Amino acid sequence: MQYTWNLTDSKKTDSVHLRVGISNTLPIIFVPGVMGSNLRSRDKKLNVWRLNAFFGQPARLAFQKLGQTPGDRQKSLHPDRTEVDPDGNVPTKSVGSVFSDDAEELAGKYRARGWGEVGESSYGSFLVLLEDTLNGHRVGKPKTDVEVKIAALMALRAEDTSNQSWRPEKDLVPSTPEDFKNLRKWYFPVYACGYNWLDDNGNAAKLLKQRINQVIAENNNANSRCEQVILVTHSMGGLVARACQQLEGMELSIAGIVHGVMPADGAPVAYRRCKLGMQEENGAAAVVIGRTGQDVTAVFAQAPGALQLLPTQRYQRGWLQVLGPDGKTVQKAMHESDPYAEIYKRRDRWWGVVKEEWLKPSGGTPILWSDYLKFITLAEMFHAQVVTPVIYHPNTYAFYGADDRGTTRSFEGIVWQMTRGRAGEMSTPDEAFGMTPQQVFLDGTNPEYVGWEQTVTAEPQAGVGVEETSQWExxxxxxxxxxxxxxxxxxGRSPVGSTKVRQVFRLSGIEHEPAYGDKSPIARQVTFYAISKIALEARVP
Known part of the structure; x- marks a missing residue:
């Protein structure tokens, strides 16, 4: 703990006693989403995924990925060849309880809190807001200022929310002056915990356990007492936290968890990106994540953490369909009960999630189909153990996005629509449905083709012409x-069904990646609300 003291004139010789009370400490640990942690190579310690901000965007990472082939991506982004990079950008100014007049010392304090492990472009401003709002009064800010700021952020009222950008899904317990008064009893140092998002989230959970134990031990000293932490998560970080709380001793060490935009039962867009890349969704983000299915699969198929974002066995049935030219389903829904056997492990159908040839991109470090099966089986086991209605901390809060406009539209299911091509001899829709990846022209872009042919003609007057035909698009x-x-x-709203979840907020106007960013004040508001409620029930050391 550090305190600021204003010295008096040396002519005054009266003794002054500064009595320092013991602080009850309740650290906040932020757990980022997939691709939200900085990574470096294990051998040469070179950064391979660092989300430093340039005018608010990870421009340098985009430049690094620009022009990379699927093989380049496969070589650099493998869980066994990467580790968390702690040297990402951290704030250059003091904030909250993190302060020093020496720039190097200040940076060291932020890095000791884990802030350099997570993406500055996604989370930097939010970590600053947490620290400043919860601890700003400790460095000379008037108490009334911080009270007003917290009150403004947490002023959720139990009123008609039909026209508001937020809606509580369960009975709302409003914030009260007692909530604010209770916050003054605690010291809330803000930490972050990066993890290797390429690796199995079960391993990330063990890393988070180590960080929790480390933070609790660090805050037990002559001036501070600490027994629990609060976890705030983003996206896949919620799955990591849910796995962590199952580990021995962790439920009691965690006072509560706030989940933001968590894919509680998975997300079909993970399948789509593996098949068709991200170019159509967001051209700028596609430079980083992958324009084509070949780009994405080269990394996705060897990354258990990414595979654990696929729709789970609890996701709605029939989310993947192939429709014929009449708009009717060609065959029965492919997901009846077991998406792993029915979709993810299929190598004999073109609509299976992975095309085997893409596991061996030119210039890469190839993996075998057996390697992929090992990784997807890890995902299946993780889903069975963690992604269930009962696996929630008993003091859980969550929020999710629910907009169907512009960039907030989401894939609830994936539908392959068949339309007739210009080829002469046609296969039937049923025959096309049953084709292997090798029988269909798949290059990882939209659309793909059945019976694709390219004919080159040369005419003396017209020159060279190219005609492309296919049976089905x-x-x-x-x-x-x-x-x-x-x-x-x-x-996103799946946690509503759990009796262990205290509150779930349906929000509009928020996007997934920048959910905690400056343009999402409502998400920050409900997060502070949740922290205040969790603190009410935290165990006082």
């Missing part, structure tokens, strides 16, 4: 369902 449309642009509302 296979196209997936753009997102149409409610959500945050990545996670559909159907999956």
């Amino acid at each position: 296979l196209r997936v449309g753009l997102a149409e369902a409610s959500g945050d642009g990545t996670v559909p509302a159907l999956s």
Whole structure:
């Protein structure tokens, strides 16, 4: 703990006693989403995924990925060859309880809190807001200022919310002056915990456990007492936290969890990106994540963490369909009860999630189909153990996005629409449905083709001409369902059904990746509300 003391004139010789009370400490640990942690190579310690901000965007990472082939991506982004990079950008100014006049010392304090492990472009301003709002009064800010700021952020009222950008899904317990008074009893140092998002989230959960124990131990000293932490999560970080709370001793060490835009039952867009890339969704983000299915699959198929974002066994049945030219389903829904056997492990159908040839991109470090099966089985086991209605901390709060306009539209399901091509001899829709990946022209872009042919003609007068024909065109449309642009509302609101979840907020106007950013004040508001309620029930050391 550090305190600021104003010295008096040396002519005054009266003794002054500064009595320092012991603080009850309740640290906040932020757990980022997939791709939200900085990564570096294990051997040379070179950054391979660092989300430093340039005018608010990870421009340098985009430049690094620009022009990379699927093989380049596969070589650099493998869970066994990467680790968390702690050297991302951190604030250069003091904030809250993190302060120093020496720039190097200040940076060291932020890095000790784990802030350099997570993406500055996605989370930097939010970490600053947490620290400043909860601890700003400790460095000379008037108490009334911080009270007013917290009150403004947490002023949720139990009133008609039909025309508001937020809606509580359960009975709302309003914030009260007692909530604010209770916050003054606690010291809330803000930490972050990056993890290797390529690796199994079960391993990330063990890393989070180590960080929780470390933070609790660090805050037990002559001036501070600490027994629990609060977790605030983003996206896949929610799955990591849910796995962590199952580990021995963790439920008691966690006072509560706030889940933001968590894919509670998975997200079909993970399938779509593996098949068709991200170019149609967001051209700028596609430079980083992958324009084509080949780009994405090269990394996705060897990353258990990413595979754990696929729709789980609890997601709605029939989310993947192939429709014939008449708009009717060609065959029965492909997901009846077991998406792993029915979709993810299929190597004999073109609509299976992974095309085997894409596991061996030119210039890459190839993986075998057996390797992929091992990773998807890890995802299946993780889903069975973690993504269930009962696996929630008993003091859980959550929010999700529910918009169907512009960039917040989400994929609730994936529909391959068949339309007739210009080829002469036609296969039937049923025959096309049953084709292997090798029988269909798949290049990882929309649309794909059945019976694709390219004919080159040369005429003395007209010159060289190219004609492309196909029997069937296979196209997936753009997102149409409610959500945050990545996670559909159907999956985001899943925690509502759990009796362990105290409150779930349905929000409009928020996008998935920047959900905690400056343009999402309502998400920040409900997060502070949740923190205040969790603090009321936290165990006082």
